[in-house]
Amino acid sequence: MRPASIMTPEIRELLKLNKKEELQEAVKEMHPADIADTIFDLDIKEQVALISRLDKKQVIEIFDELDEYEQFELLHSLEKELSTYLLNEMSSDERADLLSSLPDEVANKFLNLMSESERKDVEKLLKYPPNSAGSIMTTEYISLTPELTVAEASEIIKLAAPKKETIYYTYVTDQQEKLIGFVSLKDIFLSDPTAPIKKIMNRKVIKAQAYQDQEEVARTVRKYNLLALPVIDKDKKLVGIVTVDDILDVVRDENTEDFYKMAAMLAPEDPYFDTGFLTLVRRRIVWLIILLAAVQFSGQILKHYGFALEAVVALSYFIPMLLNTAGNAGTQSSTTIIRGLATGDIHLNQVLKVMRREISLGLVLGSLLGILGVGRALLLQKNPFVSLAVGLALAATIVMATLSGAFLPLLLKKLKVDPAVAAGPFISTVVDITALIIYFEIARALLSL
Amino acid sequence: MRPASIMTPEIRELLKLNKKEELQEAVKEMHPADIADTIFDLDIKEQVALISRLDKKQVIEIFDELDEYEQFELLHSLEKELSTYLLNEMSSDERADLLSSLPDEVANKFLNLMSESERKDVEKLLKYPPNSAGSIMTTEYISLTPELTVAEASEIIKLAAPKKETIYYTYVTDQQEKLIGFVSLKDIFLSDPTAPIKKIMNRKVIKAQAYQDQEEVARTVRKYNLLALPVIDKDKKLVGIVTVDDILDVVRDENTEDFYKMAAMLAPEDPYFDTGFLTLVRRRIVWLIILLAAVQFSGQILKHYGFALEAVVALSYFIPMLLNTAGNAGTQSSTTIIRGLATGDIHLNQVLKVMRREISLGLVLGSLLGILGVGRALLLQKNPFVSLAVGLALAATIVMATLSGAFLPLLLKKLKVDPAVAAGPFISTVVDITALIIYFEIARALLSL
Numbered sequence: 001m002r003p004a005s006i007m008t009p010e011i012r013e014l015l016k017l018n019k020k021e022e023l024q025e026a027v028k029e030m031h032p033a034d035i036a037d038t039i040f041d042l043d044i045k046e047q048v049a050l051i052s053r054l055d056k057k058q059v060i061e062i063f064d065e066l067d068e069y070e071q072f073e074l075l076h077s078l079e080k081e082l083s084t085y086l087l088n089e090m091s092s093d094e095r096a097d098l099l100s101s102l103p104d105e106v107a108n109k110f111l112n113l114m115s116e117s118e119r120k121d122v123e124k125l126l127k128y129p130p131n132s133a134g135s136i137m138t139t140e141y142i143s144l145t146p147e148l149t150v151a152e153a154s155e156i157i158k159l160a161a162p163k164k165e166t167i168y169y170t171y172v173t174d175q176q177e178k179l180i181g182f183v184s185l186k187d188i189f190l191s192d193p194t195a196p197i198k199k200i201m202n203r204k205v206i207k208a209q210a211y212q213d214q215e216e217v218a219r220t221v222r223k224y225n226l227l228a229l230p231v232i233d234k235d236k237k238l239v240g241i242v243t244v245d246d247i248l249d250v251v252r253d254e255n256t257e258d259f260y261k262m263a264a265m266l267a268p269e270d271p272y273f274d275t276g277f278l279t280l281v282r283r284r285i286v287w288l289i290i291l292l293a294a295v296q297f298s299g300q301i302l303k304h305y306g307f308a309l310e311a312v313v314a315l316s317y318f319i320p321m322l323l324n325t326a327g328n329a330g331t332q333s334s335t336t337i338i339r340g341l342a343t344g345d346i347h348l349n350q351v352l353k354v355m356r357r358e359i360s361l362g363l364v365l366g367s368l369l370g371i372l373g374v375g376r377a378l379l380l381q382k383n384p385f386v387s388l389a390v391g392l393a394l395a396a397t398i399v400m401a402t403l404s405g406a407f408l409p410l411l412l413k414k415l416k417v418d419p420a421v422a423a424g425p426f427i428s429t430v431v432d433i434t435a436l437i438i439y440f441e442i443a444r445a446l447l448s449l
Numbered sequence: 450m451r452p453a454s455i456m457t458p459e460i461r462e463l464l465k466l467n468k469k470e471e472l473q474e475a476v477k478e479m480h481p482a483d484i485a486d487t488i489f490d491l492d493i494k495e496q497v498a499l500i501s502r503l504d505k506k507q508v509i510e511i512f513d514e515l516d517e518y519e520q521f522e523l524l525h526s527l528e529k530e531l532s533t534y535l536l537n538e539m540s541s542d543e544r545a546d547l548l549s550s551l552p553d554e555v556a557n558k559f560l561n562l563m564s565e566s567e568r569k570d571v572e573k574l575l576k577y578p579p580n581s582a583g584s585i586m587t588t589e590y591i592s593l594t595p596e597l598t599v600a601e602a603s604e605i606i607k608l609a610a611p612k613k614e615t616i617y618y619t620y621v622t623d624q625q626e627k628l629i630g631f632v633s634l635k636d637i638f639l640s641d642p643t644a645p646i647k648k649i650m651n652r653k654v655i656k657a658q659a660y661q662d663q664e665e666v667a668r669t670v671r672k673y674n675l676l677a678l679p680v681i682d683k684d685k686k687l688v689g690i691v692t693v694d695d696i697l698d699v700v701r702d703e704n705t706e707d708f709y710k711m712a713a714m715l716a717p718e719d720p721y722f723d724t725g726f727l728t729l730v731r732r733r734i735v736w737l738i739i740l741l742a743a744v745q746f747s748g749q750i751l752k753h754y755g756f757a758l759e760a761v762v763a764l765s766y767f768i769p770m771l772l773n774t775a776g777n778a779g780t781q782s783s784t785t786i787i788r789g790l791a792t793g794d795i796h797l798n799q800v801l802k803v804m805r806r807e808i809s810l811g812l813v814l815g816s817l818l819g820i821l822g823v824g825r826a827l828l829l830q831k832n833p834f835v836s837l838a839v840g841l842a843l844a845a846t847i848v849m850a851t852l853s854g855a856f857l858p859l860l861l862k863k864l865k866v867d868p869a870v871a872a873g874p875f876i877s878t879v880v881d882i883t884a885l886i887i888y889f890e891i892a893r894a895l896l897s898l
Binding site: 263310319373 | 478480482603606607610616617634635638639653655667670671672673674675676693694696697698700701704705707708709711712713714720721722726729730733734736737738740741744745747748749751752755758759762763765766767768769770772773774776777778780781783784785787788789792794795799802803806809810813814817818821822825826829830873874877878881885
C-alpha cells in the first residue's frame with residue numbers, strides 16, 4: 001500500500017463540490033507520482049471524476065505511475081474516448097506490462113481500441129518472456145543515422161523529445177537497423193554542430209540481448225553506471241531500450257522475489273495489502289506442506305532410535321538445541337552463497353574455493369560451539385557420555401550444515417534452478433534429518449547402547 | 450570477486466614485454482569498469498606498471514571504479530606524484546568513501562597530499578554519518594543562478610561538464626546558496642536561449658536532507674524516477690547531489706545487509722572473497738552463540754517434561770517436525786513483514802491490519818497442517834491421543850509462530866531497531882521454546898500424565 005497522500009482530503013472535498021478549476025490548480029504543482037498516491041486513496045467513482053477533470057497531458061503522466069490493477073480499473077470505468085486516448089498514449093513499456101497482466105479476452109478488447117501502430121508495438125513487446133530484457137524495455141527511444149550532423153541530430157532530438165523515455169542517450173543504427181553506436185546528449189551538447197554523428201559516436205556500445213535475463217541487465221547497468229541500455233535482437237537490430245528507473249524497479253522486484261523464496265514462499269506479484277487472502281495462503285502453504293512431508297523422516301529416525309531414548313531419556317533434551325543450531329549454521333552459509341551468486345561476487349567456477357573456505361569455517365564454528373555444547377549438557381544432566389555425545393554431534397552437525405548450505409545453492413545454480421530455493425528452511429529440513437542420525441550414532445557408540 | 454577479465458592474459462603479457470604503446474592501444478577501447486576488473490586480477494607490481502603507463506585522464510576513470518582496498522593499495526605503491534594526482538582528481542564521493550574506510554593516521558597522510566580545496570571538500574563530506582544522504586552524495590554538481598539566460602547557462606554547463614558527475618540535472622540557488630529550483634539539460638535544450646533560468650526552472654524540487662537515511666533516499670529516487678537528487682543541509686543550502694548510479698549501489702548494499710541480518714549474521718562490508726577468514730568467523734559466530742544460549746531453555750523445558758517422555762517415548766518422535774514447521778511458518782510471516790517495511794508496502798500505522806491478516810492466515814495454515822499432522826502421527830504410532838496432541842500442538846504452534854513472526858518486526862521497527870533482526874533464526878528460537886511448552890501441556894492433558 002502506498003502512503004496515504006496528505007492531499008487526499010483536500011482533493012476529495014474539491015471533487016465533492018465539483019470545483020474543476022480549483023482541482024486543476026491543486027494538482028498542477030504536484031508530481032505525477034504523488035497524484036497517483038492520491039488516486040490510490042480514492043474510490044473508483046472519485047478516481048473517474050478526478051481523471052476526467054484534469055489536463056490530458058497530465059493524465060498520461062499520472063496514468064503511467066499507477067499499478068496495473070488501478071490502470072485496468074480506470075480503463076474499465078472511464079468514458080470510452082478517454083480510455084482509448086490513454087491506451088494509445090501511455091508509455092510503451094507500461095502498456096505492455098498492463099496487457100500482459102490481463103486475461104486474454106480483456107487484453108484483446110483493449111488491443112482493439114488501439115491504433116494500428118500502437119497495437120503492433122504492444123504485440124512486439126508481448127512476445128518476449130517475463131523477466132527478459134525485452135519484457136522491460138520501451139520502444140520509445142531516439143535513433144539516429146551516422147550521416148547526420150550534430151546540428152541535424154539536435155533538431156531531431158528536440159522534435160522527438162516529448163514522446164521519448166529519455167533524450168539523454170540516443171542510438172545510431174545503420175540501414176539494416178543494426179545498432180552501430182551511441183551518442184549521449186552530453187556529446188551532442190559539447191560537440192561542433194557541423195561534425196557528423198559517425199565521428200562523435202561511441203562505437204563500443206554496451207548492450208543487452210532481448211532474451212537476456214533482467215537480473216543480468218540490471219547488473220550491466222550498475223557496473224557501467226548507465227542511464228539506459230539498448231536492447232538488440234538476434235540479428236543485432238536495435239529493438240528497444242531499458243532505462244535506469246525501470247532497473248530500480250527490477251532490482252526491487254528481484255530482491256523481493258529472493259527474500260520470499262528464501263523464506264520458503266512462492267514469489268509475490270503484488271504488494272502485501274494488494275494481495276488477496278487466498279493468494280497469501282497458497283503462497284505459503286505449498287512449501288510448508290513440502291517441508292512437512294520431508295521432515296517426516298525425522299519421526300522415522302527417532303522411532304528407529306527409540307531404544308536409545310528409552311534407555312537414556314536425557315538424550316532427548318538436546319534435540320531442539322542441536323537442530324536449531326545446525327539450522328542456523330546452514331542458513332548462514334546458504335544465504336552467503338545465494339547472495340554472492342545474485343550480486344555476482346561468487347561465480348560457479350569458484351566451487352572449490354568456496355568449499356575450502358566453508359569447510360574451514362564449519363570446523364572453527366563447530367569446534368567452538370561443540371565445546372560450549374559439552375559444558376551446557378553437563379550443567380543440565382550429569383552423564384559425561386551424553387554430554388560428550390552432544391558436543392561431538394553439535395560440532396559434526398555444524399560442519400555438515402555449513403557445507404550443505406554452501407554446496408546446495410551452487411549445485412542448483414549449476415542445474416539452472418534458482419539457488420534461492422536452497423535457503424534456510426530447505427537446508428534446515430535436510431540438516432534436521434542428518435543431524436539426528438549423527439547424534440544418535442555418536443550417542444550409541446559412546447553409551448554402548 | 451569480480452569475473453576474471455578476458456583481457457587479463459594479454460595485458461599481463463604486454464606488461465612483461467614492457468610494450469607501452471601496445472598496452473595503451475589494448476585498453477583504449479575498454480570501458481573503465483572492465484579495466485578495473487583486469488586490475489583486480491593483476492598483482493600489485495603489475496597494477497603499478499599498468500597504471501603508470503596509461504593516459505592520466507583514463508587512469509582517473511579507472512581509479513574511480515576500483516574498490517576502496519584496491520585504491521588504497523595503489524595509492525600506497527604508486528609514485529608520490531601519481532598518487533597525489535589521483536587523490537586530488539578522483540571523484541569527490543569516491544574519495545570520501547575511501548578516506549572514511551581508512552585508519553585515521555593513513556587518512557591524515559593522504560589528506561596532507563591534497564590541495565586545500567579538495568581537503569576541505571573531503572572534510573565536509575566526512576562529517577556526515579555512514580548511510581546518510583550526506584555520506585553518499587558528491588559535491589561535483591552544477592549550480593546556476595536564476596538571473597542567467599538559457600544561453601549563458603549552456604556555456605557554463607559546457608565549461609563545467611568534464612569535472613561534474615552529471616550535467617543532465619543542474620540546480621538553481623539564490624544568494625544564500627539556498628536551493629530554489631532545478632533545470633534539466635532537456636529543459637535547457639528545448640528552451641528559447643534568451644529565456645531566463647528563473648522562467649524555465651522547476652520550483653518544486655524533490656530533495657533529501659543531508660542526515661536522511663540512504664534507504665529513504667533510494668526510495669525517493671525510485672518513486673520519482675530521478676537521475677539525481679539534490680541534498681540540502683538544515684539551512685536549506687544545497688550541499689551535494691546523489692546520482693542514480695550510486696543509488697543502485699546503495700540498493701545492492703542495503704539488500705545484502707538485510708539478507709545477512711535475516712540469516713543471523715553481522716552485515717558484511719566487502720564481497721565474500723575480499724573478506725578475511727577471521728572476519729567471516731566473527732560475522733557468523735556472534736549470533737550462533739546468542740541463539741545457542743537462547744535455545745538452551747528448550748533443554749530445561751524437556752527436562753521438566755522428562756516424566757512425560759519417559760511414560761510415552763513416542764512423544765519425542767514429533768518434536769523435530771513440530772519445531773521445524775513452526776520455524777518455517779514464523780520465517781514466512783516475519784520475512785513478509787520485514788520486506789514490506791523495507792520496500793514501504795507496509796507502514797507502522799498498519800499494525801492492526803497486519804495482525805488481523807496474519808491471525809487469519811495462521812488459523813487457516815494451522816488447521817490444514819494440524820490435520821496432516823494427526824494423520825502422519827497415526828501412521829508412525831498407534832496412540833490416538835499422542836496423534837491428537839501432535840495435531841493440536843502443530844495447529845496452535847503455527848498460529849503462534851505466524852503471529853510472532855508478524856508482530857516482532859513491527860515492534861522492533863517501532864523501537865527503532867532494524868526489523869531484519871527478527872527474521873527466521875531469531876523467530877525459530879523464540880518459537881522452539883513456546884512450541885515445546887504448548888506440545889507437552891496438550892499431551893499432558895490428553896494423555897492424563
